Every structure is written in structure tokens, then in C-alpha cells.
Amino acid sequence: MTGTTFSRTAAPIPEKQAWRALAALCIGLFVTLLDQSLVAVSLPRIAEELDASINQVVWVSAVYLLTFAVPLLITGRLGDRFGQRNVYLVGMAVFTLGALACSLAPTIEWLILLRAVQGLGGSLINPQPLSIIHRIFAHDRRGAATGVWSAVASSAGLFGPVLGGVLVGTVGWRWVFFVYVPLGVLSLVMVARNVPRLPTGTSRIDLLSGLVSLIAVLGVVFSLQQGPEVGWSWWLWVVLGVGVLAFLLFIRLQRTAGRRGTEALVPLGLFGHRNFALGAFAVFTLGFTVYSVNLPIMLYLQVGQGLPSEVAGLMLVPMGVISVFMAPVVGRITDRVPPGRISRIGFTAMIAAMTLFGVFMHLELSAWWILLPVVALGFANSMCWAPNSTISMRDLPGALVGAGSGVYNTSRQVGAVVGAAALGAVMQMGEGTLSFGAAMGNALLLPVVLLLAGLVAVSRFRGDGGDGGESAGR
Template identity: 85%
Template sequence: MTEKAPGTQAQTPIPEKRAWWALSALSIGLFVTLLDQSLVAVSLPRIREELDASINQVVWVSAVYLLTFAVPLLITGRLGDRFGQRNVYLVGMAIFTLAALACSMAPTIEWLIFLRAVQGLGGSLINPQPLSIIHRIFARDRRGAATGIWSAVASSAGLFGPVIGGVVVGTVGWRWVFFLYVPLGLISLLMVARFVPRLPTGASRIDLLSGLVSLIAVLGVVFSLQQGPELGWTWWLWLILAGGLVALWLFIRLQRTATARGTDALVPLELFRHRNFALGITAVATLGFTVYSVNLPIMLYLQVGQGMPSELAGLMLVPMGVISVFMAPVIGRMTDRVEPGRISKIGFLSMIAAMTLFGVFMHLDLNPWWMLLPVVALGFANSMCWAPNSTISLRDLPADLVGAGSGVYNTSRQVGAVLGAAALGAVMQMGTQNLSFGAAMGNALLLPVVFLVIGLLAVSRFRSGTQSSSH
């Protein structure tokens, strides 16, 4: 395989057949890490009962995973550039799998929380690498198709997670939820080692000072937003948030002075001179804000507001997952052939329409079967937003910036998700004190429309070819 030096547009892709096998191996890892969120959520009531845990401890079983997953993403993306995306992925999957095995045998809730933190760190090492690899092993005009498959796998994890979790917990117990990761993790490790090539590394060294400051910045912002609604926004949480924002300002300063300090920037500011990347991270933050937080108000409305059984309420969301799974690969292939942003604009408009319909229907307290209309619209919107956005954002980055770009991209998505969960939680809590239950849930689902408009404006400015290289 002939390879160009780091910093050129792209190396010569590996044979396409091997690239698709590599994508299959990476997709197993994606499925496992995304399956975690819904599987463990289903397990929490049983975990609380068997380990005699408090509600706060059970909340931390999920919260600590999200923290250790989201906080290091800027660093783990850059580690892929420094040590090779394949190597960092293998280390991350090994940590994730071993931690899952240990979780399945955790004797106390304290041990389980600690092991979930380790598992989240493994997930953080895994998460930025596959997108970097995809954008380096596939030819430019095949990356949309590859990320379409990637998005379909992500959608299927969200669809099958609650179903698999319910069956496993109800039949063999919550410990088997964690043990389920072990064979899947081992399969991914073996396949990645076999099919994913060793790619040239870019960054010669990592700025440790910037890494430490980035951890403080993301931890301060994510922790305060994640715990604010639950802890009532006490004064010390505001202090943590302020500290995170100050650290963020210092981090940006450190990136500007990295060369003068004789080191490589953790997040090269050159990334933001690529127009589509800068617009894409804005758009993905608005997607994270919306998509990762809407299920809770929808489920609460159907079950509490309309008295629908939990099993039937869960089935109401199945069309969304099915449409996303089958449409994402098709949309991905189309992304390679049409003007950048055209599909994304349709996707964001569809998502805005879906969220507006949810809000209006809930305010009107309509028959819950009307909810199928926005559910279907949201399924189409998901397929038209995620894959095109990641493809267009990353495909024109130089090879030595793809790892850093993937880390920033994933961090933007996760911070958007945390902000969305906190904001929708606050709106729901305030609304139930003054409005009808349906109106309170409806207001929560109307809030993301404001952010989706920002995302729509961002993807409307995508450009093709050399136009995307600078603002």
C-alpha cells in the first residue's frame, strides 16, 4: 500500500473489500458502546434492589460512565494521531471489555460505580478512532456510504437496546447485561486486529499541559450541567461551571501558543480554518442537544400523561429506529453524489417539523396515536442528519488532523447531549409546577427547535471542494 506523508489530503485507500471488513469490525465496537446506555438504564431498578443502593448511587452508575466517556475525548482523539487509531482502539476495547466483565461480578454498588468509570474511559478511547479510520481507508467518494452504514449501526443500537435489556434482565438478571459485552468485545478486538491496517501517525508529541487543562474544562462544564438539575444548582455547582469556562478560555490560549512553547497543539486551530468542519461541529452539537434527550419527555407523556402501558409506549418508538436503520445507508451513498448540505438541510427541516409536531400535539392533548406522525418524521430526520454531517465535516481534513478533528467532533456531540438533557429536564420540572402535564412535556420538546435552527443555518453554509478549506 502506497502512503503519502502525514499532512497530505489522504493516503491511498486500502482495497475496498478489506475496508468494508474493517468497517464491520469497527461497527461491532460502536454497537457495543452505544448499546451500553440503553441496556444499563433498563437494569438500574434491579441493580438498586439487589445491591441495596440509594437512588443517588444508582444514578451514578450511569452518570459516572457518561463523565469518564465525555471528558477525555479531546485527548483520546489526539492519542489516535500520536500512537495510531488502530492501537488506541484496541487498548480502549480491551479496557471496556475487561471492565464490563468486572462489572458483572461487582460485589457492591461502590465497586460497580468505580468499574463503570473505568468502562467509560475505555469507551472514550474507542469512540473517536473509527471515524478517523473510516475517513482514511475509504476513498473520498465512498466515505458517505461508509458513514451511512456507521449511522445505521448507531440507530440499531438505540432500537434494540431496551428490548435486549428487558429480556436479559427479566430472564437471567442484570449481571448478564454486562457479561453480554464480553463476547462482542472479543469479536471486535479480533476483527480489528485482522482487518484494520496500521496507519501513519501524525502528531509527534502531546501537549500535556493542554491535556490537563482540557480535562478540567470539559469536566467542569459537563459535571455541572449533568448534575445541576438533580442537585438544585447550588452555589458550588455554579463555581464548578465558572471554573470549567475559565479553563476553556485558558485551553484556547494554550492552543494559540503551542508552537511557541515547542509542542503540538492538542486541538490544532488549523482545524477551524476548514469551513465545513467548523460548521459541522456546530450542527452536531445541536443534534446531540436534541436527539439524546427527547426520549424521556416522550415516554413520560405517553405513560404518565396518557396512561399507556410501558411496553406499548416503547413500541411507539420502533418506527423511528427502523426507518433510521434502513434509510441511513441509502442517505450515506447519496451524500457522496449530491451537493454538500442539500440532504442535511432536508434532515434538519424534518427534525424541526417533528419536534414542533410533538410539542403542538402534546399541548393539544391529542390521542397518543397521533404521536406516530412526528415519530416517523424523526426517523427520517435522523437518517438525513447524522451520516451527511459527519461525512462532510471530516472528509476534507488532512490525514494528520483527522484524529484531532474526530475528538473535537465527538466532544461537541457529547457536550450538546449533556446540555440538552439538563435543559429539557429543567423545562419539564418547571412546567409541571405551573402547566398541565402534556403542556410541560410539549414545552420541553419545543425547546430544541431553537437550537436546531442554528444547526440548519450551519449546514446551509456547507461548501464543496476547495471552497471548504477556509472561511
Template identity: 85%
Template sequence: MVTAPDRAGAIPEPQAWKALAALCIGLFVTLLDQSLIAVSLPRIREDLDASINQVVWVSAIYLLTFAVPLLITGRLGDRFGQRNVYLVGMAIFTAAALACAFAPTIEWLIALRAIQGLGGSLINPQPLSIIHRIFAHHRRGAATGVWSAVASSAGLFGPVIGGVLVGTVGWRWVFFVYVPLGAISLFMVARYVPKLPTGTSRIDLLSGLVSLIAVTGVVFSLQQGPEVGWSWWLWVVLGVGVLAFLLFIRLQKYAADRGSAALVPLELFNYRNFSLGVFAVATLGFTVYSINLPIMLYLQNAQGMSSQLAGLMLVPMGVISVIMAPVVGRITDRVPPGRISKIGFTAMAAAMLLFGILMHLNVAPGWLLISILLLGFANSMCWAPNSTISMRDLPPHLVGAGSGVYNTARQVGAVLGAAAIGAVMQMGEGAIGFHSAMGNALLLPVLFLVAGFVAVSRYRSTVENA
């Protein structure tokens, strides 16, 4: 039985934890996809007689339709209720996954993956918004710790799960596995997540259109730049995206004069910790979502490990993150903002430095377990505190928009990281040797993590204007 929220938004804690468990299932499957599908691409190419470019788009189109609408889908939660938007998104995601499993051609698969990404985009901002409305202020760190454990572990377990499924029952089962998980999440969310008050009038359609152009221009150009060699037309697309972004900011500033509610209220950035946290999560996205590729290439190509064994090498990282993140989340509720985050960012930068040094030395794979364990520790110390501190002081009417901005920053950071690290790998491979090129790729995120460290060092204990 769903209990209505009290005036402050919080619900009885036992029900809140059940609601969080239901939401985390959906969060896990949408983020799992980004690493799970990559393992199946070679088999998909073989079975559907696809070109390399076509199989790249099986993954790329999902990331594009997932990332581009996040500013809008976060605000949709405010307008129509986070629970309702989540249920619609999960229904779309699950139905599209089932259809993908029966896709007869590569063209059909790409089209269905676009729909699946849209469903994921509807789902993704809602859990963080709901957490900060159904949990009491002093319990949000603990809840966000669980959310963070799920979010950070999804990408780490994807290669392992995908490798087992593809190697035993075939690539179509990669999509079939989403169906029972989606059905369970739909049932549990409908049962345990309360209907929360909505706080937004109609959404500004003009701002929505401009935001789609802005995010599409930036994400598409960064995502496809390494693939097409940064052709001149791609720079035009990037320029259009940047100009649209500037126009979007102006539209938000004068939304009230046009009689509309801002899609991203600039009031959000009056909250110091939110502004700093959005920047910090972009540096985390840059690092965490892009480092699997150079690590996997080093283990398989430089050290001759099988793909299954290389995937298993990352399991300790995920296990440590899952175990520690909820604990770290609870501690976040009790210590000054930034204290844990600074430890986490320092540990993550140290892990990247160690990865780079060990790969330059072309050491045996076992030595990398030191970096892998340190990175698992760092993950747990970064994600949960950053999410908690960024979001917990936002008023209810800004939570949905804030979640959309926060998730968009993470995804754009991830796309930028993938493009930048891919470029470093390609430039270095022929000049300095394969193992050194992979090492250099893992040194690049250190610069961004230093910037993230500076941001989290400026967190404050009280709500302040930026």
C-alpha cells in the first residue's frame, strides 16, 4: 500500500526503502545497457551482416536518444509526476528491448535502439528526484549511497554479464534479459512509489526544442568526431549546438516574460553546492564511463588475456563500490560537505596515475589489481556524496529540473571523455607503442579530476548563493 507523502515530502522510511529498491532496478538496467551491448556487437555484426558503421550505431543511437532529452525528461517529472514518467519510460524501454530481441535486420535494430534510449531517458532522472522527495533530509545521503552503488556498478558488471550471455545463449538474450527486470520494476514502482505533488505548469516547448538542438549538436559531434575524423561539417554541427545552448540560456532567463515556466530555472544555480556538484559530476562522467576501453584493450591486446578473463578483472572494482557506497552515503549525512568527496577525487586521480605508470611499464595483469581496487574505493567515495550534496538542499519544485541538469552533465562528460580518450589512444598507438598509448589515455582524466577536486573543496554546509 502506497502511503501519501507528508507536507515535507518524506514518507515512512520502510516504504521509502522499498520504493528505492523498485527504482534502482530500472536505474540499473538503463545504465547497464551502455556496457552490456558493446560485448554483443561483434556477434550482431556477423548474424545481421552489418557494416562496422552500422554496429557502431547500435550503441551510439541509444546513447544519443538517452542523453539528448534529459533536460526535458527531468522537467516532465515535475510536470506530470516522477512516478508516472518513470512508469511510461520503463514500459517503452522494456517493450523496445523485447522488440530488439526479434529484430530481423540491422536497420530495424538501430531504430528500436533509438526508442529504447528514449525510454531510458524518461527513466533516468526520476529516481534521484524521488529520493530527494521521499526521504527525510538527514537520510538522503544513505539513500543516495544505495542509488550510487547501483549506478556505479552497472557499467562494471555489464561486460561480464554480456560476455556470459553472448557466449552461451546468443546476443538476442542480451535484450531478453531486460524484459523480466522491466516487468518487476513496473510492478514494484506502481506498488511502492507514492504519487508526489506536481509543481510545474506547462513546459516551454520553444526551450525544449532549442535544448534538443543544443544537446544533439554537442553530443553527436563529440560522439562521432573520432569516427569520421572531425570533418568540417562536424565542426558546423558542434557550432550549431553551442549557439543553440547560448540561445537556450537566454530563453530560460526571460521565460517568465514570455509567460512560460523555464525548462531549466536559472534559480538552480543560486544554490552553490548544486552548481559545484554539476561541474564535479561532469568530471566523474569524463573519467569513469570512458576508462573501460583502454583497460580492456591493454589486458587483451597487450597482455593476451581472453575477453572473459579481462572482464572478470574489473569485478573487484564493482564489488567494492557496491559494498562501500551505502556506507559512505550514511557517513555523508554526518560529516561536513566535501570531506569525503575530496578523499574520493584524490583516490580516483591516484588510481588513474597508477594505471598510466603501470601500463607504460607494460607490467603483468596482476599488478593492475592495485589500481582496480583503488578505483573501486574511489568510486564509492565520489558518486554518492556528490549526488547527495548537490541535490539535497533544492526545494521540491526544482528537484526534477535539477536531476535533469545533473544527469545531462554526467552524460555529456561521458561523451567528451570517450572522444578525448579515444583520440589520445589513436594518436599514441603508432608513435609510442600500444601499451604506452593506453597508459597515456588513462593519464588524461587526472587533469579533469583535479578540477573536480577543486569544485568539491568549495562545498558549504549551508545553502548559499553562488
């Protein structure tokens, strides 16, 4: 694989300093990913107090994911040009102020609008840390660093349902958003003090491609999201068609970026690196699954099984505990063995977990049965995320690391947006025609198809030995 000379050079700062910087960045990661599980617990109460439909409640989550995902290609390049540290700080300020405004939202419409602002802040934050990690850690320490990164992400899954359940059950859903404010301020202070200023590039940002990518994702997601509510009217198919055409135009714009005197948002040379191309697709399937399952699970436990929000949140604790303790161990292992081997185990476990969720909900089994797939999902999370990011990113040449980070994060978040929209559509189509458990179960069976494709992708990583690829463990 080309470009490995850069990847294998020594870290530009002492390792002790790199770990302090990682700790500061992890606060921001925790805050932005806490949203996925924290807000999901509050949605049934939000629907009740703000008199919102299921579609509007889905949009409280979906619009955050949408404004988070769509600008990632641009926000990743903003980090390259103006400094990852600077863009991160601006993003955290926007995210924190957006959360404060959400806590004061008077109507469901205002809440959806303000969630879009909060998502934009998250989009500015998200691409920067992965680029920083791969610039400040030596090649043979990146697996350990991404293992810690994954453990913090998993801890958000642990604390989110518990904290959300307690807040909603005691002081109300508005505190679910207000709790971000002190965490956001802490993140701003820690990153300003501990993250180094790294050299920046002078690349131009292709705003035309960014606009076209926005139209493409909006067209597809809006169509999936609104289809069940408006009965798949003809105009919605036009919107979907516009989204697909915009996607094709986006690809053409990337091919012609050089002739237009700019740099591609998605350098097509990235996909000449086999492991990156496979990993980007695999993380799309992970995003589709993991970031969209909390809503149907919480609705099933609270509405279908009648559990209080506090108890429903506690039901997801085993998933977070397992992920937190296993992720650092798995991260260290990825520095020593081909990560694709670990990824295959993780994807298989995740397929099993989603299948069990779907079957148990169809059978409308007691809520306690849900603990089985919850445990399986915790195991799967720890085995999927760190190995996938490590093998996808660590051998990219230096000139492509920033762009690769943006594309990798975009793949994950676009998967999350499409997943939220698709699962929301399945839930709405099942409402009124199927039992509540069956409607939620169908939504959780949908990701299995994507995960099977993801399993095929990680099974084709080079460096797993015997295929002539570069050894991932060296």
C-alpha cells in the first residue's frame, strides 16, 4: 500500500502529551455521542408534553443526525485549513448554545429547529479528533488510542439511558438538554489547554460540492422520513429523484475538481486504498444500525411494556458496561493482530443481537428478555468500532489523512441519518396495521440486511494474512 512512510513515522509530540490531548478530546466525543441515547429516552415524554406525532418525534433525532452528517465533508476540510483545534472549539460553542436553546423550546417545531443548530455544532466537532489522533500518535500506538476513543463512545451509551431516565423521571425532559451546558463548557476549557496547535494546509474548500452533497442527502432522507406520513405522493418521488441525481452530480464534481481549480471534498484516490474503501462502507452499516436503534427500543420498553423511563434507561446499562471494559482491551489487540479478524466477530455478534431484538419484540416477550440482545450488542460494539477505524485509517498517506477522516466520519453519520429515517419509516408503516411490538420489531430487523453486507466488507480487509496484502499487525 502506498503512503505508509508517513503513517509509520514517530509521533510529533511526546506520548504523554498526546494522551492528555486525547483525554480532552474525549470529553467532546462523550458529549456529542451522549445525545444519541440521552435524547432517545426523553422522546416519549416530549411527544406527550408537546403533543407531537411519531413523525415529529422521529425528526427530533433525525434532524440532529442530518445537520450533523451533511456538512462533515466540509467541516473536515475546515479543520485542515484553519486548524482542527480551532474548528473544534467553535463547534463545541455552537453545540452548547444550541443545547441551552433546546432546553427552552416552547413547541415541537422550535425544538426540531434548534436541534438542527445543535447538530451543526456536532458536525464541526466530529471530524477533528480522528485527524488529531492519527497525527499525534505513533503508528503502533493508534490502535490503543482508538480503543480508548471507542471506550468513551461506549460509555456514552452507558450513561445516556441512565442519566436520561433519571432526568426525565425527576426534573423533566428539558434537563436532558440543559445537562450539555456544563459538559460543553468543560470541554472548551480542556481542549483549549491540552490540544496542541498542528500545522494547517492551504487547500481550497469546494463549496459547490458541499451544496450538492447537501441536496443529495436531504432529498433521500426527507423522502424516506416523510413517505409514510404523506402516502408516498408523486412529488415525494420527485424529491427522491432529485436527491439521487444530486448524488451522481457530486461524484462527477469530485472527478473534475482539478479542472475547476479546486480540491475534491472526497478525493477519489482514497478509494484506491482497499482497506479504507471497505472500512468506510462497513462504518456506514454500523452507523445505520447503532445510532438508530435506541428509539424503537425505548418506545417498545416504555410504550409497549409500560416501563417507567428510569427503568427503561437502566435496561441498557449492560450494553454500556460491556463496551466500556472491552473496548480498550480490543484496541490494544488491534495493534498486534489483523483487526479484520476482530471485526468479523463483532459484526456477527451485532447481526445476532438485532435478530434477537426483532424476534423478541414480534413475540412481545417480557422486557427482561430484551437484556439478552442488549448484552450481545454491547459485546458487538466493542469488537466493531476500534478495529474498523484502525485498519481503515492508519495506512493512509499523510496528504489524505484529513480528507480520509472527513469521509470516514461522513460515512458513519450518513449511515446514522439514513438509518434513523428508514427505521422511522418502518415504524410509521407498522403503526395501526401491526401490533406495537411487531412494528418496533420490524424496525430492528431492517439493519440486519446492511450488517450482512458490512460483514462481507470486513471479511475482505487486506492484511488478515494470506492474501498478499500488507500485514495489518506490523
